[in-house]
Amino acid sequence: MTKFERPAAFSRRAMLKSGGALVVSIGMPISLDTVLAVSEANAQVAGQFAAAIKPPLTPDHLSSYIAVNADGTVAAFFGKMDMGHGITVAIAQMVAEELDVPFKAVKMHLADTATSVQQGGASGSTGIQLGGKQMRMAAAEARRVLVEMAAERLSVPADQLTVIDGVVQSKADATKKVSYAELIGGRYFNVPLEWNKQYGNTLYAPGKAQPKKPSEYKIVGKPIKREDVAPKVFAQEDFCTDVKLPGMMHGRMLRPPVAGSVPVKVDESSIKDIPGARVVWQNAFLGVVADKEWDAIQAMQKLKVEWSQVTPPFPPQASLYDHIRKSAVRKKTVEKQNGNVDDAFKAAAKVIEAEYEWPFQSHAAMGPACALVEVKDGFATCFSGSQKTHFVQEGIAATLELPLEKVHVKWLTGPGSYGRNDADDCAADAAVLAKAVGKPVRLQYMREQGTGWDPKGPASVHKARMAFDAAGNITAYEFTSKGFSRIDVNTNGGKPEDTLAGQTRGVELHSGDGFGVPAESYEFANKRLTWETIPPLLDRASPLRSAHLRDPVGPQIHFASESFMDEVAAALNLDPVEFRLRHLKEPRDIAVVKAAAEKAGWQPRPSPQRQTGVKVNGRGIAYAQRNGTRVAVIAEVEVDRSSGKIYARRFVVAHDCGQIINPDGLAKCIEGNIVQGISRTLWEEVKFNDKAVTTVDWISYPILDITETPEKIETVLIDHPEIAPSGAGEPSIRPVAAAIANAIFDATGVRMRRVPFSPDRVKQAMA
Amino acid sequence: MAQRFTLNVNGKDHTVDVDPDMPLLYALRNDIGLNNPHFGCGLAQCGACTVHLDGQAIRSCVTPVSAVGDGKVVTLAGLGTPEKPHPLQIAYVEEQVPQCGYCINGWIMTAAAFLRDKKKPTEAEIKTALEGLKCRCGTHMGIMRAVKRAAEMMG
Numbered sequence: 001m002t003k004f005e006r007p008a009a010f011s012r013r014a015m016l017k018s019g020g021a022l023v024v025s026i027g028m029p030i031s032l033d034t035v036l037a038v039s040e041a042n043a044q045v046a047g048q049f050a051a052a053i054k055p056p057l058t059p060d061h062l063s064s065y066i067a068v069n070a071d072g073t074v075a076a077f078f079g080k081m082d083m084g085h086g087i088t089v090a091i092a093q094m095v096a097e098e099l100d101v102p103f104k105a106v107k108m109h110l111a112d113t114a115t116s117v118q119q120g121g122a123s124g125s126t127g128i129q130l131g132g133k134q135m136r137m138a139a140a141e142a143r144r145v146l147v148e149m150a151a152e153r154l155s156v157p158a159d160q161l162t163v164i165d166g167v168v169q170s171k172a173d174a175t176k177k178v179s180y181a182e183l184i185g186g187r188y189f190n191v192p193l194e195w196n197k198q199y200g201n202t203l204y205a206p207g208k209a210q211p212k213k214p215s216e217y218k219i220v221g222k223p224i225k226r227e228d229v230a231p232k233v234f235a236q237e238d239f240c241t242d243v244k245l246p247g248m249m250h251g252r253m254l255r256p257p258v259a260g261s262v263p264v265k266v267d268e269s270s271i272k273d274i275p276g277a278r279v280v281w282q283n284a285f286l287g288v289v290a291d292k293e294w295d296a297i298q299a300m301q302k303l304k305v306e307w308s309q310v311t312p313p314f315p316p317q318a319s320l321y322d323h324i325r326k327s328a329v330r331k332k333t334v335e336k337q338n339g340n341v342d343d344a345f346k347a348a349a350k351v352i353e354a355e356y357e358w359p360f361q362s363h364a365a366m367g368p369a370c371a372l373v374e375v376k377d378g379f380a381t382c383f384s385g386s387q388k389t390h391f392v393q394e395g396i397a398a399t400l401e402l403p404l405e406k407v408h409v410k411w412l413t414g415p416g417s418y419g420r421n422d423a424d425d426c427a428a429d430a431a432v433l434a435k436a437v438g439k440p441v442r443l444q445y446m447r448e449q450g451t452g453w454d455p456k457g458p459a460s461v462h463k464a465r466m467a468f469d470a471a472g473n474i475t476a477y478e479f480t481s482k483g484f485s486r487i488d489v490n491t492n493g494g495k496p497e498d499t500l501a502g503q504t505r506g507v508e509l510h511s512g513d514g515f516g517v518p519a520e521s522y523e524f525a526n527k528r529l530t531w532e533t534i535p536p537l538l539d540r541a542s543p544l545r546s547a548h549l550r551d552p553v554g555p556q557i558h559f560a561s562e563s564f565m566d567e568v569a570a571a572l573n574l575d576p577v578e579f580r581l582r583h584l585k586e587p588r589d590i591a592v593v594k595a596a597a598e599k600a601g602w603q604p605r606p607s608p609q610r611q612t613g614v615k616v617n618g619r620g621i622a623y624a625q626r627n628g629t630r631v632a633v634i635a636e637v638e639v640d641r642s643s644g645k646i647y648a649r650r651f652v653v654a655h656d657c658g659q660i661i662n663p664d665g666l667a668k669c670i671e672g673n674i675v676q677g678i679s680r681t682l683w684e685e686v687k688f689n690d691k692a693v694t695t696v697d698w699i700s701y702p703i704l705d706i707t708e709t710p711e712k713i714e715t716v717l718i719d720h721p722e723i724a725p726s727g728a729g730e731p732s733i734r735p736v737a738a739a740i741a742n743a744i745f746d747a748t749g750v751r752m753r754r755v756p757f758s759p760d761r762v763k764q765a766m767a
Numbered sequence: 768m769a770q771r772f773t774l775n776v777n778g779k780d781h782t783v784d785v786d787p788d789m790p791l792l793y794a795l796r797n798d799i800g801l802n803n804p805h806f807g808c809g810l811a812q813c814g815a816c817t818v819h820l821d822g823q824a825i826r827s828c829v830t831p832v833s834a835v836g837d838g839k840v841v842t843l844a845g846l847g848t849p850e851k852p853h854p855l856q857i858a859y860v861e862e863q864v865p866q867c868g869y870c871i872n873g874w875i876m877t878a879a880a881f882l883r884d885k886k887k888p889t890e891a892e893i894k895t896a897l898e899g900l901k902c903r904c905g906t907h908m909g910i911m912r913a914v915k916r917a918a919e920m921m922g
C-alpha cells in the first residue's frame with residue numbers, strides 16, 4: 001500500500017475480486033473515516049484536547065486537517081488534489097516539518113468530500129501558497145497541543161520539551177518521554193481553530209501556534225521523490241476511469257451536429273437490439289446507457305435523433321478576431337492606472353503600437369473526462385478526476401436536488417487536468433444518467449467530445465501602445481485586452497448553470513465576466529492596463545464556451561505584453577534584457593531577469609540579427625509575475641524559413657516562488673509548463689465552422705510531438721526561505737509564447753503577432 | 768453478435784464472449800479486468816491504450832478482438848513488476864517521469880519494443896521511435912531522460 005493511497009482506495013483494494021475486476025464498496029456513511037480506528041480503550045480516555053468521536057468536518061476544527069493514527073502515523077486531510085506536480089509530497093513535507101515527525105509518517109488524503117474541507121481544489125497554483133499555508137498552520141497547532149498534552153503527562157513544562165520523530169521528550173532528561181501515538185493515537189483532536197469564515201482557496205484557520213522558522217527546517221526544501229510514480233509505472237494505480245461498481249452501466253452522451261440545436265425526436269427503437277440500451281432524454285440533454293461499454297458506444301452511434309433546425313451560430317473562423325474587435329464590450333475594467341495616459345499620448349512626439357491575437361485553445365486532456373455516479377437511497381456517490389471535488393459535490397447536489405451532505409465525491413487521478421476542463425461536465429452528466437436509470441453509471445466522453453466540447457481557453461485581441469517624447473524617452477504605456485470571458489462558464493461545476501448538464505436541461509444562465517492584465521513591475525510615468533470582455537458566440541451549451549485553461553488568460557496577455565516590450569526595445573535599438581532592466585521596479589523581478597540572462601550566457605545586443613540562410617537561430621526573453629511568483633524565460637529557437645518550422649531548442653527559466661518546499665518537484669513542474677507552453681505557442685488553435693468545432697482529435701488539434709522536444713530546459717530556482725511560498729503550477733507557462741516570438745524576431749526580423757506559430761503561418765510571415 | 772474468444776494476456780488464457788469487432792482495449796479493461804491500458808482517443812492517435820501483441824506495440828483501441836487470434840498480449844502490468852521491473856519502469860521511477868500518468872502505456876510499451884530490438888540508440892532514433900505518442904502534461908523531457916537511461920541499462 002502506498003503512502004498516498006486515499007481512503008477510497010483502501011476498501012477498493014480490500015475487495016479485489018477474483019478475475020481481476022475491481023469492485024468498490026459504496027454507500028458508506030459520509031462521516032466514515034477509514035483511517036482512524038477508534039478503539040474502545042481510547043474512547044475511555046478522551047481529555048481536554050482529544051475526542052473519541054470526530055468533531056464535525058468543518059474548517060474550524062483541527063481534526064478536519066490532522067489526525068494521529070493509533071500507530072503514530074499522521075493522516076493529513078487536504079481539500080486540494082495533486083494534478084501530477086507532486087504537491088502531495090510538498091504538503092506532506094510541510095506537515096511533517098511542523099509536527100516533527102518523519103516524512104514517511106505522513107499519509108496524505110486528498111480532496112475526498114467526506115474527509116476534507118472545501119479548500120478550493122486544484123486552483124490558481126495555490127496548492128502550496130494557500131492550501132499548504134493552512135496545512136502548515138494546522139500541523140503547527142497539532143504539535144503545540146501535543147506538547148501541552150505531554151507537559152501534563154510528564155509533569156515537565158512545555159517549554160522544556162522537544163519533539164523528535166513524533167516523540168515528545170524532556171530536553172533535560174531524555175528518559176522522560178511520550179509518543180504522539182500514546183498521547184492521542186486513534187483519537188481525534190478536539191481543538192478549535194480561528195477560521196476566517198471563508199471556503200475555497202482563501203480558507204484559513206490557524207490555531208495558537210506559530211510555525212517554525214525556516215532556519216529550523218529539516219524536511220522542507222529537500223528533493224523528496226513522489227510515491228505515486230511507481231504505482232503508475234507498475235499499472236497499480238486506479239484512475240477515476242478504472243472504478244467499477246456492482247450493477248454498473250456504461251453511459252455515453254450525444255452532442256448536436258450543429259451547436260445550439262436540440263433533439264426534437266429520438267427513436268429509441270433504433271437501439272432496441274443493443275443489450276440493456278436505454279435513452280435518457282431530458283430537454284436538450286441526451287445520453288444513452290448500456291450494460292457494456294462497447295454497447296453504449298454502439299448505442300450512441302446508432303441512436304436515430306432528429307435535431308432542431310437552428311441558424312448556425314458561429315462566424316467564419318477567418319473573421320474571429322474582427323468579431324472580437326467589433327463586438328460590444330460587456331464589461332470593462334481598468335485594473336491599473338497611474339499618471340495621465342490620455343494627455344501623454346496626445347502630447348507624444350512618437351507612438352509605437354501593435355496588436356496581438358490568441359485563438360481559442362482546448363484543454364484536450366490526455367483522455368476524455370470520465371465519472372462514475374451512483375444514486376441510491378437518496379445518497380449520491382461520485383468518483384471523479386475533477387480539480388474541484390467539493391464544487392462537484394455542490395453541483396451534483398443542485399442537479400439532483402439532494403442536500404449537500406447526501407452527496408459524496410471521491411477524487412481519483414483523472415486523465416489529465418489543466419483547469420476547468422470537461423471533468424465537471426462529465427460528473428454532472430453522469431449524475432443525471434445515474435439518477436434516471438437507477439443504477440451506477442460510468443460515463444466517459446469520446447475523444448471528439450473531449451476535444452470538441454470541453455470548455456475553451458478564451459480567444460482574444462490585445463492592443464499595446466507606447467508614447468515617446470521628442471528626445472525618445474518613454475512617456476506613456478497602455479495595454480488593453482479584449483476577448484471572450486475566462487468565466488463564461490465558471491472555473492468549477494459547482495452550479496448547474498456552469499455545466500453542460502445544467503445548460504442542456506434548461507437552467508437559467510449566468511455567464512460571468514473576467515479577463516486580466518499584464519502582471520509586471522514596469523514603471524512608466526503614465527500607464528494604464530485594461531481588459532474588456534465580450535459575450536459568448538452562443539450562450540447555451542456551446543462547444544466554444546470559455547473558461548479557465550492553465551494560467552487562465554496569462555499566456556495570451558503576456559504573449560502580447562512581453563512581445564510588445566521587445567518591439568519597443570528593438571525600436572530603441574536596445575538589448576531586450578537591458579531594456580527590461582531599465583524599467584523594472586521590483587528587485588525580485590530584476591533578479592529573475594538577470595539570473596536567466598546569466599545562465600543563458602546572454603550577450604547584450606539589440607534584436608534582430610541580420611542573418612541569411614534557410615535555417616537561422618535566435619534568442620528571446622520574456623518575463624512575468626503571477627500572484628507573487630516571478631519568472632523569466634529565455635528561448636533559443638531555430639527557424640526554417642523554407643518550411644516555416646520552428647524548433648524551440650533550448651530554454652532557460654529563472655523562477656522565484658519564495659520559499660521552495662521541494663526543488664525536485666518544482667523543477668519538473670516548470671519543465672511541464674515550458675513544454676505545454678511551447679505546444680500552445682507553436683501548434684494549438686481551436687478551429688470551427690459556422691456549425692461546430694472542427695478540431696476534435698489529435699490530428700486536427702495537434703500538440704507538441706516528442707520529435708520537437710527541446711534539447712534542454714535549464715532552471716534556476718531562486719529560493720527565498722524567508723518569503724512565504726507562492727505558486728508554481730502555472731507561472732512559468734506564462735512567458736513562453738513571448739520568449740519564442742521574441743526569439744523568432746531575433747532570428748529573422750519578422751514579428752509574429754498571432755498564435756499559433758504553425759509552419760504555414762510562419763512561412764507566410766517570412767514571405 | 769457475441770462470439771467466444773480465448774485471449775492470452777500476460778501469460779494467462781482468458782475466455783471472453785464479445786462482439787468480434789469490439790476493440791481489444793475493452794476486453795482487457797472490462798472483461799479481463801486489466802485497467803492499465805487507457806482509453807485516450809479510440810483512433811490510434813495517442814498511444815494510451817498500447818499493449819504488445821507478439822512483441823509488437825499495438826494500439827488496442829483499434830485492434831478488433833477477432834484480429835488477436837492466438838497472439839500473446841502483454842500489458843504494462845505484464846511488462847514488469849516491482850519485484851521484477853523492466854528497465855524502463857526502473858528508469859521511469861528514477862526520473863520521476865509522469866505527471867497524471869494517463870499516457871504511460873504508450874511511451875513505455877512502445878519504448879520497450881523499440882529498445883528490445885535497438886541497442887544503444889541515438890537521441891534522434893529514440894525520438895523517431897516514439898513519434899506520434901501523446902503526453903498532454905508535457906513530460907517529454909523526463910520521457911527522453913528515462914528512455915535514454917533504460918537504453919543504457921539494456922546495453
